[in-house]
Amino acid sequence: MESVAMHMSDGLINAPTSLLFVVVAVAGLSIAAWRARSELDERTAPMAGLVAAFIFAVQMVNFPILPGVSGHLLGGALAAVLVGPYTGMLCISIVLIVQALLFADGGLTALGANITNMAIIGVVVGYGVAVALRPLVVRQERLRFRVLGGMSFAAALCGTVAAAMGFVLEYAIGGHATSGESTSLGAVAAYMLGAHVLIGIGEGLITAVTVTAVAKARPDLVYLLRTAPRRVEVRA
Secondary structure (H helix, E strand, C coil): CEECCCCCCCCCECHHHHHHHHHHHHHHHHHHHHHHHHCCCCCHHHHHHHHHHHHHHHHCCCEEEECCEEECCCCHHHHHHHHCHHHHHHHHHHHHHHHHHHHCCCCCCCHHHHHHHHHHHHHHHHHHHHHHHHHHHHHCCCCHHHHHHHHHHHHHHHHHHHHHHHHHHHHHHHECCCCCCCCCHHHHHHHHHHHHHHHHHHHHHHHHHHHHHHHHHCHHHCHHHHCCCCCCCCCC
């Protein structure tokens, strides 16, 4: 079964494009490391370790999407909602680096592109959607957990699709088929979009269940809730 859940292998994009996105990834992670200091405190720091470990574990498990196609959790929206966008970027990047170095999951030359897609684009878009929908959680008092789950689902779905479109952009800049047969950009875009909408549904379900479970047990550990303009008091 072939996995298409964003882990790019070596050779999908040429060397100049790989180098370009190494620069993008380094720049993005430098900003994240600088800004994460404002997110990390006595609650967020240990939570970040747990989030990274959880995402690492679930990324090792693929779930079937279509015949011959499987996917796994990307974790961008999940990390951003629980520990903040900048800390979330660092968590996903650490997972990707460990997977590439120790488990050969994703090519080393494609590591910059993988970090750009999953740790930067996926996190930024997922968190942006969550922030946009956060007022609904405040307004819906009696249905708060259901709305929180729906918000988390939408954030994860949008983040997954955005990360896939990041790959399409990279392929458009410097992609080439490793099999020797040319593949049109339109075909790549259609395949990535279709597959990752389905993967995003699975991602959304896992994210919704996880965020809701944490919010019911310890709402003070959910970064998105405790940084809302109006404090969100979530009671079980």
